[in-house]
Amino acid sequence: MGSFNASLKKIRRFLRDPSGKIWSSDLLRRSWNEAQLEIFQKVGLIEEVGAYPYPPQYTYCFIHDWEENYAEGDKYQALNLWQADGSVVSYPWEPVYWVSSDGPDDSGTRFTIPFESTFAAPADYVPMTLHAQFHKAKFAAWDEAPITPISQKELAEQDWAYRTASGTPQYYWRPDLEHNQFVLYPRPSSITWQEEEIGDTFSDTLGEGLVQWSEDSVDQSDTGMITSTVDAAGAVLVVYERLPYDVEDDDATWDDELDLPEFVLHYIEAGTLERAFSVDNDGFIPSLRDFWKVRKEIGINALKTYKRNRMKARDYCIGASQDRRRLGSKLRLPSTYPRGY
């Protein structure tokens, strides 16, 4: 694995700007983030497997929008923003209270921390958080049985009580893309408690959890979901594609190992150089911009070829699946047969 600083040194060599007199390091960092986003959106190389316990566990719970930036990790915004005056209300009768004290009754209990929903009849859905860099879902299962995506509209047309219905989850839906959440429908009626301890999350002991052999057990724990030791039974299992993390503006982190395969870094460097030579400053050189653009596109094509190569061992057939019969190992003749003299 490489670090951003190691790549920055290479980029500066090609820019012929070792001291940053033309291109600042921060400009190159932002170009790097753009380049890696472009490449991974086009290629979709990073796929992960994760399991989410139910009820969902959040690191922080907050009420007002301004609080969000003071929390980190998994964050849950509780209750409801009243857009009319910017305050937060718990129940729908509150906004109408000054007009009439006979506001609508609520149909259930409001909660501030999602696990509370399991001890009451919640008035609304219980959102679960996805990985911070989640991009596309490939597969999802509840309690080891597949569940399929469904739109909120389809769900609402089928079941007006979809927000509070409980049972065995069959579908999942996403309220929006910005909040990076998904919701199970119906809400699980039986709970398999899988409480995460700090020691579990940071445990690197072989044999614990979903992942057996891990070189970086904490790679998802501070920015997204907690996955390390969650059992798929009685939980949500998701196979998903994600995007890479941005390089942060704090240069103290630039020596950290990037969470990307080493063979992709050359292409991100090319994409960064393309952008650097496009900048409207003393370093604007169209011929080099075009050269590095071609190098980046060759890299994207190489990565697409790599993804196709991963399917090389597949058996494809048209129509009905191929009927493959194998001899069991007990029925096979010994490798020494017939005996040679």
Add this chain to the structure above:
Amino acid sequence: MADVFLDTDAGITPVRDSINAAIQELCLVSGSYVRVYHLSLYADRFFYRMSWAKDHFGWIVECWNRQRQYKLDQTDISTLSLQDPWFLKRGGSPDRYMQIGYKYLGFDRAPASSGEVLEITCAVIPQAYTKDTDPIRLRPVFQQAATQYATMEFHASRGDAVRANEWLAKYLETAGMMQLHPKQSERTFEMGKGEPWVRSTPA
């Protein structure tokens, strides 16, 4: 190049970086370098994250269960969930495998007990070499292509885009990877001596 790049670790670094990038690209596309990964299976585990100490995982060429003398078939999570929605609930020695991303493997089914070992033959991408004594994992024709790649980057680092493009074309031709060039798709191939392809049968 001795007058440009000193024959020291620091002096040769730019050349070494270029050759490493070339080696990785060539192996990434061609799958010419293969190694075996031994994966020990654990009871009730479907998914495994591999950790490669010496190389980077590319893709699986063959997955062999030596204990059962059995070759596992390749599948993927979408196909598997269509063919057998309950696959996560089944136990037994795995018959099929799937690759997820560049470090996860999944199996249909999860073994009932720990102890089986799979011999997984994989196309891999070598780690960057750092010393003169490190082995170079390239066929001779690819070694020539790698030197052309390094020459390309040398010219690019001198700001000469024209010569860098020339060496880029040489590199791709030597490696047999011209199809990766983005302008390749605009080329049309026709039979004959430069005559236009007959597009309709004359009456």
